[in-house]
Amino acid sequence: xxxxxHLTKRYGRFTAVDDVSFKVEKGExxxxxxxxxxxxxxxxxxxxxxxxxxxxxxxxAGFDVFTHPIEAKRRTGYLxxxxxxxxxxxxxxxxxxxxxxxxxxxxxxxxxxxVEEVMKKTHVDDMANRQCGKLxxxxxxxxxxxxxxxxxxxxxxxxEPTAGLDPKQIxxxxxxxxxxxxxxxxxxxxxxxxxVAQTCRKVVIINKGKVVAIDTPENLTHELKGASALYVQxxxxxDATSMLSEIAGVRAVTIADRHDEFTxxxxxxxxxxxxxxxxxxxxxxxxxxxxxLRPMRMSLEEIFLQLTTEDQPAAxxxxxxxxx
Amino acid sequence: MxxxxxxxxxxxGKELRSFYSSPIAWVMLGLFAAIFGWFFSxxxxxxxxxxxxxxxxxxxxxxxxxxxxxxxxxxNTTVLILFLLPMVTMRTYSEEKRSGTIELLLTxxxxxxxxxxxxxxxAMGMYLGMLGVTAAYLSVLxxxxxxxxKPILSGYLGLLLFGGGFIAMGLFISSLTSNxxxxxxxxxxxxxxxxxxxxxxxxxxxxxxxxxxYLSITEHFDDFGKGIIDTKHIVFYLSFxxxxxxxxxxxxxxxxxxx
Numbered sequence: 001x002x003x004x005x006h007l008t009k010r011y012g013r014f015t016a017v018d019d020v021s022f023k024v025e026k027g028e029x030x031x032x033x034x035x036x037x038x039x040x041x042x043x044x045x046x047x048x049x050x051x052x053x054x055x056x057x058x059x060x061a062g063f064d065v066f067t068h069p070i071e072a073k074r075r076t077g078y079l080x081x082x083x084x085x086x087x088x089x090x091x092x093x094x095x096x097x098x099x100x101x102x103x104x105x106x107x108x109x110x111x112x113x114x115v116e117e118v119m120k121k122t123h124v125d126d127m128a129n130r131q132c133g134k135l136x137x138x139x140x141x142x143x144x145x146x147x148x149x150x151x152x153x154x155x156x157x158x159x160e161p162t163a164g165l166d167p168k169q170i171x172x173x174x175x176x177x178x179x180x181x182x183x184x185x186x187x188x189x190x191x192x193x194x195x196v197a198q199t200c201r202k203v204v205i206i207n208k209g210k211v212v213a214i215d216t217p218e219n220l221t222h223e224l225k226g227a228s229a230l231y232v233q234x235x236x237x238x239d240a241t242s243m244l245s246e247i248a249g250v251r252a253v254t255i256a257d258r259h260d261e262f263t264x265x266x267x268x269x270x271x272x273x274x275x276x277x278x279x280x281x282x283x284x285x286x287x288x289x290x291x292x293l294r295p296m297r298m299s300l301e302e303i304f305l306q307l308t309t310e311d312q313p314a315a316x317x318x319x320x321x322x323x324x
Numbered sequence: 325m326x327x328x329x330x331x332x333x334x335x336x337g338k339e340l341r342s343f344y345s346s347p348i349a350w351v352m353l354g355l356f357a358a359i360f361g362w363f364f365s366x367x368x369x370x371x372x373x374x375x376x377x378x379x380x381x382x383x384x385x386x387x388x389x390x391x392x393x394x395x396x397x398x399x400n401t402t403v404l405i406l407f408l409l410p411m412v413t414m415r416t417y418s419e420e421k422r423s424g425t426i427e428l429l430l431t432x433x434x435x436x437x438x439x440x441x442x443x444x445x446x447a448m449g450m451y452l453g454m455l456g457v458t459a460a461y462l463s464v465l466x467x468x469x470x471x472x473x474k475p476i477l478s479g480y481l482g483l484l485l486f487g488g489g490f491i492a493m494g495l496f497i498s499s500l501t502s503n504x505x506x507x508x509x510x511x512x513x514x515x516x517x518x519x520x521x522x523x524x525x526x527x528x529x530x531x532x533x534x535x536x537x538y539l540s541i542t543e544h545f546d547d548f549g550k551g552i553i554d555t556k557h558i559v560f561y562l563s564f565x566x567x568x569x570x571x572x573x574x575x576x577x578x579x580x581x582x583x
Contacts (some may be wrong), residue, residue, distance in 0.1 A: 011582070048431040051580045073433040084428035088342055100334035101432045104327055147428065 001026045001185040002047065006056035009042045009209075016042040018209035019056070023108050024202070026154075029181045031200030031217075032189035033304065039209040040189040041081060044157050047187065048077055048078040076155035077184075081288070083144025083159055087133025091124055091143050094132050095150055103151035114150065122146040122154055122176065138169040156180060156187040162195060174199050195303055205307050212307040229296040230267045231256065232279060235289030235308070237263055245280055249273045331434050335442020337417070340449045349450065352411055354405060357457045363400045364461045368394050389471045394462070395549040398479045401458060402545060405487050405514050412450050413494025414508035416443050417572075421502035421579075436576045440495065440569055447491045475551030482548025489541060490515055494570025499575040507517060515541075576578035 002024040009017040017039040024030045032041050044126060046053045049065045049072055058065045063072040086094055095115045099106060106114060119125040122142045127135060132143060141161065162170045163179065177199055180186060196203050197217045203261055205213040205220075213220060234240060237258070246254045249270050257264040269275045276293060283290045343349045378387050402484040420426040429439050443539060459480075465471050498507040522540035525533035537543045541564070544557040 050427060050430050063549045070435070073431060076431070078427070078431045080431075082424045084423075084425040086338075086342060086425055087423070088345055093341075097334065097338050098428065098432075101331060101429070101434055104330040104334070165327060324333040 001028075001061060002187060003032075003059040004015060004047065004056070004119060005059070006047060007043060007053050008055035009039070009046060009051075009251045010054045016209055017053075018205065019045070020210065020211050021056075021210070022204050022214055024187060026103075026185055027182045029177070029186045029188065029200045030204045031196035032187060032206065033193070033196055033203055034189075034206040038206045040168045041159055042080070044159050044187065044189060047155050048076055049073050050078075068218075073152065075154045077148030077151065077156045079144045079148040079156075079161055081163070083140045084147070085132035085135075085140060088131060091119065091135070091139075091146075092128045092133055093120065094143065094272060095146055096139050098150045114152075117198050118146045118297075121149065122175045123172070137164045138166065141165060141169075141173070144284075145173070146173060149180075154185060156184045156188075160185065160190055161188055162190065162192065170195075188280055200285070200323060205230065205304060207307065230269065230276060230279060231264060231292070231294050231296045232258060232267060232290070233262055233264045233292035234282060234283055235262050235291050236287075237261070239263075240265065240283075240286065240288055243282065243286055246281065247278045249275045249278070263321070264292075266296065325347055328435070328438055331438040332442040332445065335429075335434075335439060336445040338447065339443055339446025340556075341444065343412075343450050344453075348411070348415075349453075352408060353453060353457060355455050356408055359404055360401065360458055360461060363397060367397050367400075387581065389465060389469055390475045390551070394465070394471060394479065397462075398549045399545075401483060401583060402486055405454075405483070405490065406519060407512070408454065409451070409487060409490045410494060410508045410511040411513055413491055413498050414504045415498070416447055416495050417498040417576075418502055418504045418507045419497075422504070425538050430576075430580065436573050437569075440576065441500075444492060444495055444569060444572075448488060450486075451487045451508065455480065455487075460493065472551070475549070478548050478551045478553050481528060481553065482545050482557075485558065485565075486541065489568065491563050492565040493518075494568075496568050496572040496575060497583070499572050499579070528550075543551040548549065566572045 004023070005021050007017055008015065020039070021045060021305065022030070026247060032040050036061070045051050047058045047065065048071045052066050061075040062071045063075070068166070086097075089097065094114060095118060096111065099111045099114055103111070105112070116125070119128055122145050124139055124146055125271045127143075130139075132140065141164065145158070148158070158177070161172050165173060174195065176324060177186060177188065178270050188199070201216060203213070203215060203217050203220060204211055221291055232244070235261070239255075241253045241255065241265070244250065244267055247267075251270060252266055252268045254266045255263060257265045267279060276295070277294045277300065280290060280293055283293075351470050371387070374392065375387040417426075420429065462476065488509075489526065494507075494511040497511045497514060498504075501507050501510075518541040519541070520540075522533075522537040522543055525536035528536070540562075544560045547557055
């Protein structure tokens with residue numbers, strides 16, 4: 001549905017996006033992750049036809065954005081970082097205008113119905129007659145989203161859709177986006193990591209204009225660099241390092257934390273080998289008293305930091321992640 | 325084609341609505357009405373006293389309200405336009421750039437030329453409002469006398485073309501910057517230069533003089549005020565308008581490339 005091929009965008013001598021390629025299938029949500037200034041917005045602006053690429057191309061719904069901009073734009077809804085609202089227009093006037101320029105083929109009645117529908121969908125109908133300039137940040141964002149949806153596009157490009165919202169609004173917006181997937185193909189950018197884990201099926205991590213990883217959030221959090229690790233807590237203070245080291249598939253055992261009543265171990269195993277049962281059996285048979293056993297994942301934050309910070313050796317996380 | 329017209333009228337309608345719902349529009353129209361009223365009253369007072377003198381003092385010829393009053397009034401109007409039109413055009417594009425709403429327009433299925441033409445027609449609509457104010461004053465003359473209609477109509481055609489050229493150029497200048505003030509000031513300076521460009525001509529030899537006077541936007545206006553509609557002037561203004569709109573469209577395009 002969206003295909004970005006070897007996309008490069010330069011501003012003068014500065015390269016904002018450097019040979020980025022990825023693909024989004026129909027109905028998928030792709031998370032676009034990166035620190036500020038990584039080139040997320042530039043990439044999105046090329047996909048939406050706001051500006052042409054310096055090299056490479058973007059194809060949306062089968063149309064090259066550069067050579068067939070009108071066809072591509074007709075199928076794309078875009079929510080820029082700052083919602084593009086006219087402060088002196090009411091929400092209804094604004095959406096009517098957006099419908100006029102994006103879905104000109106609608107009759108006056110259909111346009112009215114569409115505007116009302118979209119306002120309901122994005123929960124801005126209670127502010128329909130309020131001027132856009134007087135809306136709160138949360139409403140602005142949702143009116144911006146309504147604008148992106150007004151012509152029922154196949155592809156939605158959302159640049160930081162939850163930026164500046166309060167926690168309740170963030171949850172609502174995420175639910176809304178999740179509900180939109182399926183009918184729409186969505187690319188959303190964010191620098192908030194849990195958001196990606198919660199809403200996206202696929203993640204592209206970008207740094208300094210380059211793609212550093214493309215995968216599902218699960219795969220990224222699970223075993224980033226091959227090695228996976230377990231955390232085991234036993235109700236005994238005696239050193240069980242050697243006992244645990246003898247389990248087949250174990251590479252290294254270290255004591256993670258030691259308390260009066262219990263001890264925690266970190267067990268690093270060979271890649272792609274599930275040793276949880278063996279570890280559990282060993283601990284129980286050894287009479288150590290199994291208190292806790294969980295896989296240690298790198299949180300997305302750690303992966304992100306690792307991928308976006310240069311020359312950092314890949315090391316499993318110290319703390320187990322709670323990725324919802 | 326019909327989709328182009330639809331898009332253009334959507335943009336023009338938005339421009340007009342946002343212009344007439346802003347206080348700037350009404351302050352400007354009010355100022356315009358006041359100053360034009362001042363011109364009108366003083367022209368009328370002058371004409372009345374001159375007419376009186378010619379009637380009683382045995383002046384050489386009959387006074388003509390079209391020539392003695394309306395024609396200079398049209399010339400004065402062009403001066404007012406020079407000052408006021410930058411205020412109309414400065415925000416047309418700059419404001420969209422500053423507030424980021426240009427992202428909505430440029431990512432909608434619109435051609436650059438549709439955006440520019442829509443904005444142009446919207447600004448022309450505001451300008452028509454200003455001309456409407458002058459028409460209200462002039463209609464007073466029809467109550468008291470019987471001025472010839474044709475020179476008035478040709479004068480308005482001239483004003484429309486004259487202002488149309490300024491608006492096209494102002495729109496182009498507005499598309500270059502996201503700062504309204506810069507756009508306004510630059511437009512004013514450019515308008516003024518086009519105004520006075522022929523002044524140096526005399527001292528630069530006959531060839532240069534005729535070139536510069538051809539370029540002067542005011543030289544082409546005089547005939548319209550006299551009631552003469554000459555195609556060469558119409559062609560001049562139309563090509564001026566087309567050139568301005570062409571530059572504006574190119575400027576939008578080059579903006580895309582620069583991001």
